[in-house]
Amino acid sequence: MKALLSTKVGPPETLEYADAPDPEAGPGEVVIAVKAAGVNFPDVLIIEDKYQFKPPRPFAPGGEVAGVIDSVGEGVTNVKVGQRVIGSLGWNGFATKAKTQAARVMPIPDAMPFDEASAFILTYGTSFYALKDRGHLKAGETLLVTGAAGGVGVAAIELGKAMGARVVAAVSSEEKAAFAREAGADDAVIYPASGMSKQQSKDLAEAFKKACGGGADVIYDSVGGDYCEPALRAMNWDGRYLVIGFPAGIPAPPLNLTLLKSCSIVGVFWGASVAREPKLHEQNVRELFKLYGEGKVRPRISARYPLKDGAKAIRALADRTATGKLVITMD
Template identity: 60%
Template sequence: MKALLSKTPGGPEALVLEDVDSPTPGDGDVVVDVKAIGVNYPDVLIIQDKYQFKPERPFSPGGEISGTVSAVGKGVTNVKVGDRVMGSTGWGGMAEQIAVDAGRVRKFPESMSYEEAAALLMTYGTSYYALKDRGNCKPGETLLVLGAAGGVGLAAVELGKAMGMTVIAAASSQDKVDLCLEKGADKGLVYDRGPLDRDQQKEFSNKIKELGGGGVDVIYDGVGGDYAEPALRAMNWDGRFLVIGFPAGIPKMPLNLTLLKSCNIVGVFWGAAVARDPKANEQNVKELFEMYESGKIKPHVSNTYPLDKAADAITELMERRAKGKVVVTV
């Protein structure tokens, strides 16, 4: 079978497509014939050895897959050969087949395509855990989403609306903001591409306050960098600042602002939360499937690439050109 391999640390240009041995299932494992792979920001980091996990090389990037079960190992009861499944694999997904612990895959609704299934779990799982479990979001509150046109950002826009919030979508171009408005955002804000000087940061903060009617209750920060502090300065009393990711860099926050606003800065690490409390995650996924089937959420797949062009898919994400989700198809 063919697999996209990381043999040395580097960018997408260092990845190579090669023939490798087909996997066989061990006890408790399943082999999935991969149909689609969701591309996520951890793919950008893991191939450069900048992610919190560093798998032994050679390995394939791709932590989110959908496909059909082609073989099952001893003791597997949750799925059978022929089932359509989606899975969160960490890495290894950018290949024609993958062997994975059966506990990491699940069946998905018949109404959902393979591409949508590969685009749902990590982005909507992260964003729902952030808003529901870490942000304790309530109907009527105002939510600001930074990086709102990206995979997790657009999921947060949809979920915020589904949860009854007023959503302000902030992104780096008008076409990205327009997409967010189409997906249900109430208001949009185009911010300058960083780095931002102090005057630009102050202007950004003032725009947030203006759109939020004085401030916002919850900030979903999937950008970091120079955008984090001015957003925090626009926080309402008892607000929650959700830390999602740092494509613009890891910010340094003045903690006196948390005292003055009596607000919280809250870390969001969905993958670790799934491992620590799988029952809570199962309930969240159940609710996400219900929202999908009722039409409240729908993954936006903006671009697809074949497996031999998967490095280009990762590049699109790395260069922050993606809107919604980029998917590799097999």
């Protein structure tokens, strides 16, 4: 098979497009003939050993794939050879074949194409778990989404609207603001693309408050860094601040703000939740497929890359130039 391999710690340019042994399904495992793979921010981190998990090398990045079951191991009953599926792997997805536990695979609707399927579970699964199970977002509340033009950000916009919230998108350019509004955001705030002065931080907090009609009930922060504090200052009483990721750096917010607003900072580790709470995950996926069937959510794929050019997709994500979802295709 072909794979995009990380053989040493480094940026996307260190990845090697090479031959690799075909995986074999052991007991409780399946092998997927991969048709498409979603590109996500953990792929940027894992090849530089900055992610929560550090697999032994060589390995391929790629945590979510869509394809057809190629073979099944002993004891597998939930899927069969030839079935169209989504697989949540963690890594090794940027390859023409991928092995994973059968419990991490599920059939996809017949009407869902492989590219959209490969861009669905991680972003929408993360955002749905965040908003529903961690943020307890209610209809009529106001949701502020940072990094709103990225994959998980756009998913949060669509899901927030489907859940009956007013959604404000926070992005770094006019182009991304237009993209977020097209995805359903009610308003958008443009923040500086790099570090801010104290005055800029205060001004951004006021801009967030104004756009949110006084403040946000739930903040979905997929950026971190200098954007954390002004967002937290725009929080309503009893609000919930959802920690999603840190492409702009790990922030250290002044915790007195949580006291003054009686608000909560809530961690969101979707990958661990899937392993710890599989029944919750299965229910969430059923609800997400229903929303997809109703046309309320749909991956917004902005670019597709062949496997040999997969490093370019990861670079675009690392440089924060991408909007929506990026997908690697195998054919």
